[in-house]
Amino acid sequence: MKRFLPVAALAIVLATPAVAQQMAPAAYVAAAGAGDLYEKTSSQLVLQSTKDPKVRSFAQGMIRDHNKSTAMVKSAAAQAGLKPKPPVMTPEQSGMVAQLRKESGTARDRTYLTQQQTAHQQALALHQGYAANGTAGSLKTAAGQIAPVVQHHIDMLAGM
Known part of the structure; x- marks a missing residue:
């Protein structure tokens, strides 16, 4: 129950x-x-x-870019005196992964791209919001640097 409450709050x-x-x-x-x-x-x-080279390239880019943003946020958190716990997906995010696991082939690709649009809109709102109104300077800076990358991902998705 202790783990569920923060995750539920995060989802909200x-x-x-x-x-x-x-x-x-x-x-x-x-x-x-x-x-x-x-x-x-x-x-x-x-x-x-x-099997789609565009989906493959996009997914590889997501892994690369989100590894970078994770490192940026961890570093900024340390500068702000925080000791973050290992990340946990929200119930919504876990559900999206479960949906992907159930599908295969081009159906999985389509679902993945649709989910990416939703996830990136949420991420953009998160990073832009914290960059504008956050209270920890190092995290505000990181959020401000991450937001344009997320916007680029949204732009890439629009072309797929």
Whole structure:
């Protein structure tokens, strides 16, 4: 139960961008970590089966870029005096991964791309919100650097 409550709170925060803009540093770190974990996990899963070179290239880029953003947030959190716990996906993110596991072939690819659009919109709201209204300077800087990368991912998805 102790683990469920923070995850449930995180899911609510991610679902409401206005609230996400005013979150505490530790909550931002947890939300960013959960988002990156989902991105990497879902991308690794789709790489196991996709035959589409565009999907493969996109998924490889997601793993690379989200490893970088995870490292940036961890470093910024340390500078802010935080000791983040290992990331945990929200129930929504876990459900999306479970859905991908059930599908195969081009259906999995389509579901993956649809999920990526949703996940990246949430991530963009999170990072832009914290960059504008966060309270920890190092995390604000990291969020401001991550947001344009997330926007680039959204732009890439629009072309797929």
